[in-house]
Amino acid sequence: MRTILPLNDQWFYLPEYVEREVSAGIDASRYEPIQLPHTNVELPYNYFDDKAFQFISTYKRELNIPADAKGKRVYVDFEGVMTYAQVFLNGLKAGEHKGGYTPFSVELTELAEYGGPNVLTVIVDSTERDDIPPFGAVIDYLTYGGIYREVQLRIVEPVHLGTVFVQTPEPLAANKAVRVVVELEGISDQQDDLTVALQLLDGASVKAETGLEAVTAAEVTLELKELGGLQLWDIDDPKLYEAKLTLLRSGEELDQVTVCFGFREAEFQPDGFYLNGRKIKLLGLNRHQSYPYVGYAMPKRAQRRDADVLKEELGLNMVRTSHYPQSRHFLDRCDEIGLLVFEEIPGWQHIGGEAWKEQAVRDVEDMIIRDRNHPSIVIWGVRINESQDDHDLYTRTNELARKLDPTRATGGVRYIVGSELLEDVYTINDFVHDGGHKKYLAKEIRNFDTYDDTEGVDGETTGLRQPSLVTKLDHPVPYLVTEYNGHMYPTKRFDQEERVMEHALRHTRVQNASYADEGIAGAIGWCAFDYNTHADFGSGDKICYHGVMDMFRLPKFAASVYRSQKNVEQEIVMEPVTYWSRGERNIGGIVPLVVFTNCDEVEFIYGHERKGVYRPNREKYPALPHPPVVIDELTGHWGMKWEDAVFIGYVDGQEVTRKYYSRNPVPTELRVAADDMVLEVGDWDVTRVVVDALDEYGNVLPFYADPVSVEVEGVGELIGPSSLSLIGGRIAFWIRTKGEAGQIRVKVSAPSRFGPQELSIHVQ
Structure with a gap:
């Protein structure tokens, strides 16, 4: 049976590369002891040189491979190393890998000393190499260096189970089926008497199992049919099952792998997105996987918590992994809680030369093979974010995606009006909404010369363009908005009140437009969290303040736009967009006073005066499930005495929440x-x-x-x-x-x- 040993502790790190170190032992006086995940340099929160992490470093670890592993095959599996890794064992090169966002394995079998110490050395090049996506031009995010995801040692028999793809044909049928395609590694023409068994598990119970399928080729397909009493995976009830595969020779177990999956049908149609036959409006945000100080190097709990923040705290049903494959722990949690995922390959606008393109195609393959069993993932992004059309490249990436996974749609995030559609879904970054101040401001800010500006835009009512004006096609196609707002209105959590209110209202207007148009499957905003960026972008301090939360995952007022769309059974939300001060806004006053809420009514009391009971503004935001309350009444002119306030939320005529504000707040x-x-x-x-x-x-x-x-x-x-x-x-x-x-x-x-x-x- 296979043995898996975590290799995340007892590493030694040197923030430089010296060639002779490859074949040397570990000098503890020169190396820093570290644990994985690890960032190659700890950065300040803001204001630092964006080249500070772009260097070559050395990681070493002593590796004791058991004596009884001799005769088996030994691999070291890396979840992610930024950006180019060379792996050596006892001074001899064992393998290499390009790309910082996909996993890779290096075989150590022939180089290992069994029953004794070995020295594993990894040389990590974290420079922005122009032969590896997303590099070659400027990019609006940082690619922090280091071995920033987990590593493990894997010991298996000479013949063992490889990649596994679990498919669920006709998942909506009363009696369901499971089809599992498994590749066998190390098989040869001389192999005989090999069989594979499949069990369907629901927790500890076995729901169904196959007989032993004889192995006659390197790929084996097993099926379970007429399965009754099984649940669907859904965003509200994300039921997961396990497929357990066992490889045997003459009845003796050689290897075993268990894969989580779910029964669900996800379809993008011209009139929207359907999950298990039920139409759902997609409400989402983009996520960068970065954190203050340590960049990408955060462990399992932090990765999983981000999924919880998006689904449970913000109330989203979708996330886009901008702009690269993300931690398996994040995706596992999305499976568990029912958060839909748009996952895409690394890249940002730039398309490089032939070697670069070949790496982009490999990224498609590695991403899909790693993640195609996740029921949360409903669409693959197989185009470089916001890149120009490239017919040959994107024909290849789409064909490869459909070959590796015929069960999911492909998308390719673009900003170009009339861009060639090779994917199944027309995915577009639509930055048309500018708050009603200037026509197509996005064109001027981002220098996009392909926006169609023949149509006028009323910023107060137009949050998104009509799909037909963007696609330029004579027929409707599946259509998904993958970014909006963001750079159009960067906002800090502590900005002046009018700005934080307008920031929130821009998200409100765009989501209202998404809900209003049946031809739009949904809208994924830019973005969930503020993030560090290069000097070419952001606010000069190496931060893009584009999130509805800051880098610490602390909410701005715009977060309440999303939270307030929850059902009241999930959470009662009532968030007035105010610091409650007479002089914070221009000229003074607090009106209009916006309250993001899912309550039926909000009562407003100023001092001892009941100003009134206000209902959500469905006239201005008719399509949102829960429009904000907008209070326009004047609470008194400049110079009058300022009073305390009380906001009371009601559902079905009953008080459900109450919030107080002080006229004279003091630290308490x-x-x-x-x-x-x-x-x-x-x-x-x-x-x-x-x-x-x-x-x-x-x-x-x-x-x-x-x-x-x-x-x-x-x-x-x-x-x-x-x-x-x-x-x-x-x-x-x-x-x-x-x-x-x-x-x-x-x-x-x-x-x-x-x-x-x-x-x-x-x-x-």
């Missing part, structure tokens, strides 16, 4: 809360800690910027600096484990205003 509480109070030993684990400066009513003080200091003791350590300034009244940081059990004690001090706050996190 420093709240410190961790996402997780229990972490795990072994590979390093992580949790986020959020610090809030609150007023007397429990509201965040939006312009509070005093410093806090963080002290960590016990079996954990702080990621990033220990002295932090609150940003807009809030800040967050991550605490990581060291692989040991015990307690992590976290102390946050703000001596100027508050007493120290302490947390104890258990590692078990």
Whole structure:
């Protein structure tokens, strides 16, 4: 049977490349001990040289391969290394890999010393090489270096199970079927008496199983038919099953693999998207996989939590993995919670030469083979984001995708009006909405000369263009908006009130337009989280403030646009877009006062005066499931006494939530809360800690910027600096484990205003 050994601890790191180090041992006096995932350099939150991580580094680890592995095959599996990796064992080259976002395996069988120590060396080139996508021109995100995903040692028999593809033909039938195609590695003409068995598992129970299928070729297809009593995978009830494959020789087990999958039908039609025959409007955001300080190098818990933030906190039903394949842990969690995924290959506008194109085609293959069993993934992005048409290249990528996975649609994200459609879905970045201030502002900002500006645009009512004006086709086709807003209106969490309100309203208008047009399957906004970027983009401090949340996953007001579309059974949402101050807006006042809510009514009390009960504004936002409430009444002119306020939300005539605002807010509480109070030993684990400066009513003080200091003791350590300034009244940081059990004690001090706050996190 196969043996899997995690190789994420006991690594040694040198932030440089010296040729003689390849064949040398590990000099602990020169190398830094590290754990994986690992970033090649820890960066500041903002204001740094965007070339700081672009260098070649050396990773080493002692590797003890058991003596009884001799005669078997030994591999080291890498989940992701940025960007070009060369792998050596005992000074001899074992393999290499180009590309930072797809997994690869290197065989060590012939080079290994069995029963004794080996030295595994990985030389990591994190420069922006022009032969590897997405590089060759400028790109609007950073590709942080290092071995930033997990590594494992895999020991298998000479003949073993390879790639597995689980298909569910006719999933909507009462009696279902499973077809599994499995490749066998190491098989030869002399192999005989090999068989493969398939079991369908639901947790610990066996739902069905095949007889033993004789192996006659390197690819075996097994089927289970007439399966009753099985559930569909759906966004509201994401039921997962497992396909367990066993390879045997003369009845003796040689290898075993288990793959999660779900029964579901996902179709893009000209009139929208259908999941299991039910039409669903896709509501989504784009996700970059980056974090403050450590870039891409975050472990399983953080990756999974991002999926929870998108689905559970923001209420989305779709995410686009912009602009590259992302962590398997993130995708696993999307499967578990029912978050649909648009996954695409690495790239950003630029198409390189022939070697570059060949690598792009390999990226399609590697992405699909790794991820085609995820029921959450409903469309493959097989075109470089926002690139020009390239008939030959995109004919190849589409043909390859359909060959590797005939069950899913292909898309190719473009900005070009009338772009050649080779994919199944016309996917477009539509930045037409500018708030009604200037016609097709996107054309001028991004220098896109292919926007069709023959049609006038009313920014107050037009959030998206009609599909037919974009496709230039004489017939409707499946159509999905994959970006909007973003660079059109970058907004910081602590920006002036009118700006944060307009930022939120732009998301509102675009989503209203998406819901209003049956020819649009949905709209995926740019973007979920702020992200670090190159000097060519962003706000000059190496951050693009395009998210509805900041880099710490702390929400801006625009996040409430999405949250408020939830059903009230999921969460009661009532978020007035206000800092509640007379003089924050130009000229003073607070109107119009926008409240994002899924309540039926909102009562507004100013001081002791009941101003009225207000309903969602369906006149202006008729298509949204839950339009915002807009209060236009004046609460008093400049110079009058400012009063406290109360907002009360009602559902079916019953009060369900209440929020108070102070006319005279003062710092009252420093709240410190961790996402997780229990972490795990072994590979390093992580949790986020959020610090809030609150007023007397429990509201965040939006312009509070005093410093806090963080002290960590016990079996954990702080990621990033220990002295932090609150940003807009809030800040967050991550605490990581060291692989040991015990307690992590976290102390946050703000001596100027508050007493120290302490947390104890258990590692078990």
